Amino acid sequence: MSRDRLICDTSEWSFPLLERFDKEIGHIAHEEFGLDTYANQIEVITSEQMIDAYSSVGLPINYHHWSFGKQFVSTERTYRRGQMGLAYEIVINSDPCIAYLMEENSLPMQALVIAHASYGHNSFFKGNYLFRTWTSADAIIDYLVFARTYVAECEERYGTEEVELLLDSCHALMNHGVDRYKRPAPLTMAEEQKRQREREDYLQSQINDLWRTLPPTQQGDDNHKAERFPPEPQENLLYFFEKNAPLLEPWQREIVRIVRKIGQYFYPQRQTQVMNEGWATFWHYTLLNRMYDKGLVTDGFMLEVLQSHTNVVFQPPFDTPYYNGINPYALGFAMMRDIRRICEEPTDEDRHWFPDIAGQDWLPVLKFAMANFKDESFIAQYLSPKLIREFRLFAVLDDDRDETLEITAIHDDEGYRAIRQALADQYNLGSREPNIQVYNVDRRGDRSLLLRHYRYNRRPLGDTADDMLRHIRRLWGFDVRLESVDEHGKVELLAEC
Amino acid sequence: MSHFIDRRIGSKRKSAVNRQRFLKRYKSQLKRAVADAVNRRSITDTDAGEKVKIPAKDVSEPVFHHGSGGTRESVYTGNKEFMTGDRVNRPPGGAGGGSGSGNASDSGEGEDEFVFELSREEYLDLLFDDLELPNLVRNQLVGATDFKIVRAGYATDGAPSNIDVVRSLKGAIARRTALGAPYRGRIRELEDEVDTLLAEGADERDSRVLALREEIQGLKTRIAALPFIDTFDLRFRSFAKQPEPTSKAVMFCLMDVSGSMDEERKNLAKRFFLLLHLFLQRNYDKIDVVFIRHHTTALEVDEQEFFYSRETGGTVVSSALHLVQDIIHERYDSSAWNIYAAQASDGDNWESDSPICRDLIAQKLLPLMRYYAYVEIMPRQHQALWYAYQEVAEIDSRFAMQQIDSAEDVFTVFRELFRRQPA
Numbered sequence: 046m047s048r049d050r051l052i053c054d055t056s057e058w059s060f061p062l063l064e065r066f067d068k069e070i071g072h073i074a075h076e077e078f079g080l081d082t083y084a085n086q087i088e089v090i091t092s093e094q095m096i097d098a099y100s101s102v103g104l105p106i107n108y109h110h111w112s113f114g115k116q117f118v119s120t121e122r123t124y125r126r127g128q129m130g131l132a133y134e135i136v137i138n139s140d141p142c143i144a145y146l147m148e149e150n151s152l153p154m155q156a157l158v159i160a161h162a163s164y165g166h167n168s169f170f171k172g173n174y175l176f177r178t179w180t181s182a183d184a185i186i187d188y189l190v191f192a193r194t195y196v197a198e199c200e201e202r203y204g205t206e207e208v209e210l211l212l213d214s215c216h217a218l219m220n221h222g223v224d225r226y227k228r229p230a231p232l233t234m235a236e237e238q239k240r241q242r243e244r245e246d247y248l249q250s251q252i253n254d255l256w257r258t259l260p261p262t263q264q265g266d267d268n269h270k271a272e273r274f275p276p277e278p279q280e281n282l283l284y285f286f287e288k289n290a291p292l293l294e295p296w297q298r299e300i301v302r303i304v305r306k307i308g309q310y311f312y313p314q315r316q317t318q319v320m321n322e323g324w325a326t327f328w329h330y331t332l333l334n335r336m337y338d339k340g341l342v343t344d345g346f347m348l349e350v351l352q353s354h355t356n357v358v359f360q361p362p363f364d365t366p367y368y369n370g371i372n373p374y375a376l377g378f379a380m381m382r383d384i385r386r387i388c389e390e391p392t393d394e395d396r397h398w399f400p401d402i403a404g405q406d407w408l409p410v411l412k413f414a415m416a417n418f419k420d421e422s423f424i425a426q427y428l429s430p431k432l433i434r435e436f437r438l439f440a441v442l443d444d445d446r447d448e449t450l451e452i453t454a455i456h457d458d459e460g461y462r463a464i465r466q467a468l469a470d471q472y473n474l475g476s477r478e479p480n481i482q483v484y485n486v487d488r489r490g491d492r493s494l495l496l497r498h499y500r501y502n503r504r505p506l507g508d509t510a511d512d513m514l515r516h517i518r519r520l521w522g523f524d525v526r527l528e529s530v531d532e533h534g535k536v537e538l539l540a541e542c
Numbered sequence: 543m544s545h546f547i548d549r550r551i552g553s554k555r556k557s558a559v560n561r562q563r564f565l566k567r568y569k570s571q572l573k574r575a576v577a578d579a580v581n582r583r584s585i586t587d588t589d590a591g592e593k594v595k596i597p598a599k600d601v602s603e604p605v606f607h608h609g610s611g612g613t614r615e616s617v618y619t620g621n622k623e624f625m626t627g628d629r630v631n632r633p634p635g636g637a638g639g640g641s642g643s644g645n646a647s648d649s650g651e652g653e654d655e656f657v658f659e660l661s662r663e664e665y666l667d668l669l670f671d672d673l674e675l676p677n678l679v680r681n682q683l684v685g686a687t688d689f690k691i692v693r694a695g696y697a698t699d700g701a702p703s704n705i706d707v708v709r710s711l712k713g714a715i716a717r718r719t720a721l722g723a724p725y726r727g728r729i730r731e732l733e734d735e736v737d738t739l740l741a742e743g744a745d746e747r748d749s750r751v752l753a754l755r756e757e758i759q760g761l762k763t764r765i766a767a768l769p770f771i772d773t774f775d776l777r778f779r780s781f782a783k784q785p786e787p788t789s790k791a792v793m794f795c796l797m798d799v800s801g802s803m804d805e806e807r808k809n810l811a812k813r814f815f816l817l818l819h820l821f822l823q824r825n826y827d828k829i830d831v832v833f834i835r836h837h838t839t840a841l842e843v844d845e846q847e848f849f850y851s852r853e854t855g856g857t858v859v860s861s862a863l864h865l866v867q868d869i870i871h872e873r874y875d876s877s878a879w880n881i882y883a884a885q886a887s888d889g890d891n892w893e894s895d896s897p898i899c900r901d902l903i904a905q906k907l908l909p910l911m912r913y914y915a916y917v918e919i920m921p922r923q924h925q926a927l928w929y930a931y932q933e934v935a936e937i938d939s940r941f942a943m944q945q946i947d948s949a950e951d952v953f954t955v956f957r958e959l960f961r962r963q964p965a
Contacts, residue, residue, distance in 0.1 A: 063546060085544035088549045089546070089548050089550060090549045094550070100557050100560065101560070109563060110563065111566075113557060114557060114559075114562065114563050117564075163544060205563075217605055220606070221606065363619055363620050364622075365620075368619075439618055445610070445613070449631055449632070451628070453626065455624055455625060464617055503612035504613075505611050507606070508609060
């Protein structure tokens with residue numbers, strides 16, 4: 046290794062050094078591995094600012110709300126008492142992609158974070174289909190500025206308390222304020238349609254005048270009664286309230302919309318944790334190792350990087366006190382590495398399980414996997430028997446009708462598919478969160494709202510249902526009832542408010 | 543190309559608003575927590591913030607989530623001995639094997655209390671919320687001696703110690719530039735002439751050149767003769783006096799240290815005095831505290847001695863009141879000072895002294911004072927002093943009295959004495 050290519054051998058960072066590292070990492074990422082990224086904006090902040098960033102759910106600006114303050118005081122306390130280290134970085138899905146570095150970190154850590162966040166996460170944000178579909182990176186910062194100003198204006202005009210109560214209710218339903226299936230039409234199109242509808246209505250009104258004098262017909266009224274509103278059940282509760290709640294003021298609808306939009310912005314992140322972290326970890330590992338191979342960094346630098354890296358991807362077994370579920374960094378990183386391995390050095394088993402990628406060029410395969418999957422489908426597609434063995438995964442069935450738990454699958458030939466399926470399902474948002482839909486509104490009666498909870502695997506709702514109904518009632522303005530539907534279609538009333 | 547920004551300097555405490563919102567929202571719970579805390583902690587420790595707990599269920603933000611029950615299949619790592627089809631007992635405590643709804647127990651859930659730290663300011667704000675100093679008046683005197691000195695720009699004369707060097711030298715440079723300008727212009731003209739002459743072939747010894755050179759030299763001397771600094775350049779920082787309403791207070795702490803006051807009672811008294819001190823500090827810029835202890839005779843002492851030395855003997859309360867009166871006359875003009883007094887005693891007094899105390903307070907002291915608080919630390923029958931004081935309390939609202947039975951009472955009594963009066 047020639048020492049003349051070395052960038053430096055200190056562990057103190059400085060801005061010129063950061064820029065130098067960023068240039069080298071960027072060169073390797075773009076030129077050698079062809080990663081496609083947004084431009085980077087890298088900000089150096091203090092630990093206190095990091096706690097700030099934590100408490101506003103990682104967004105660089107946000108409207109004011111007490112819950113962020115609650116988050117702040119509890120984070121601050123655990124951090125000050127040393128119970129919790131802060132994350133090394135926060136990265137924001139925006140264009141340019143904003144990443145925060147903490148000033149306390151040493152130079153190797155800063156380099157790791159730059160590689161991880163500014164090239165790993167960044168390229169994931171730009172490439173993955175969920176992010177491409179549901180978020181617009183170039184508009185999010187502007188939207189947050191708008192939201193913050195708008196909420197502040199409402200507080201001024203209608204009182205902080207009023208706005209706060211509304212936000213409370215909206216936050217409670219944030220996870221149920223997400224469009225899952227279709228991309229909303231762009232605004233210009235919507236305006237176009239609205240204009241067209243207005244034209245249509247106007248023309249219709251001219252004709253209506255002719256029909257107005259005709260005596261109304263009696264028939265068809267029965268049909269009307271049977272008709273539900275909304276005609277199709279609606280699972281996006283916030284959207285439903287924004288558009289249909291009878292008593293909301295225009296500003297309240299706008300605030301519901303703001304919360305809904307921010308929820309939607311986070312929707313892809315909640316579904317791609319394993320992939321996103323795995324991808325970023327894979328790239329900081331690969332990029333920094335490449336730097337080492339090129340002789341740009343010292344052995345000591347690499348040792349520090351590897352030490353943090355190892356901590357990050359550590360997966361304790363289920364029976365240790367540190368076990369806190371499956372570590373998304375560990376699983377994601379292992380899977381990304383495994384895909385590369387399957388491409389480069391396939392075994393017979395791999396050829397049998399993954400005939401389409403075994404022996405292929407690894408980089409396009411990996412990029413395809415990054416771009417076109419979410420956690421659930423990614424695991425269902427790519428979790429290999431080798432990894433199941435390495436992690437010694439096993440599936441446990443917990444049925445409350447049985448006295449004991451049943452081990453349904455372990456890492457053997459019969460178990461691979463079952464484990465893969467069970468693990469994929471564990472990352473399925475649809476089964477993790479209760480499925481609650483707007484079923485009907487009693488439009489001709491007391492305007493009460495009927496919600497239905499469709500039970501999945503007989504799981505009941507948690508004990509927050511009553512509180513939640515109070516929030517929903519605040520938004521809807523009239524009585525709210527919640528029914529539960531089991532697999533056999535049997536309906537029972539759960540709560541009323 | 544990446545863009546680096548150093549954010550460390552600006553935008554500090556971005557969450558301050560959110561934090562305040564949070565505290566405001568849970569004010570009632572926090573007040574309860576703070577009132578609990580004040581009885582537990584040593585009040586001398588006034589510089590620290592306070593750790594408070596409020597019930598987690600009050601601050602939780604509900605979301606729809608799955609409860610336990612139903613069937614769920616979850617995957618774990620690190621299998622050692624399990625085979626397919628094995629049946630194992632449910633782990634204790636975790637209904638549902640602690641699986642599935644892992645995102646439900648984010649913050650707070652599962653813990654009964656939400657714990658965090660208040661800063662000192664926030665702590666005191668909550669502690670003294672709804673309390674106010676009775677009869678708080680900002681004494682203002684016409685032609686009073688109390689002034690605030692404020693900056694008032696620059697002046698052309700003043701004391702040498704107030705010379706603003708930078709400003710003065712800037713003036714000097716400007717003056718030199720202005721006065722030297724005509725000479726420098728002339729020098730440039732003459733030098734041009736010399737250059738033309740030399741270019742035309744005249745040599746240095748040519749008389750015209752020499753004459754010009756001499757003139758240039760003369761002008762340069764004149765420029766050099768401009769004074770570097772002149773009295774004209776001097777600028778002085780100017781200050782103006784602004785009369786300011788006095789907001790000074792003095793607090794008299796009176797304590798009975800006779801034999802009947804034991805350590806425990808003195809401790810209760812001390813808690814009370816410290817609360818009072820803290821409270822006054824928040825209302826006044828400047829607080830003097832005068833410690834007076836008494837048995838049969840009264841003595842002004844320092845804090846250490848006040849709280850920790852022990853005396854024995856009988857009790858004559860009026861001795862302390864006389865001393866207060868003397869000190870006020872000597873040092874604390876009641877038109878410039880807000881005067882408060884707090885007296886702690888076990889109620890013992892020389893039998894015939896109580897009427898004297900009553901008259902002293904009602905006629906001599908109260909007219910000078912803003913408030914006089916008396917606390918009796920004695921869980922038993924009241925004695926003559928209490929009844930004598932009661933007469934004062936009936937006629938004068940500046941006098942208040944309460945009884946403290948135990949440590950838990952101190953804060954309650956304190957609140958009672960300083961409760962905000964309905965306007």
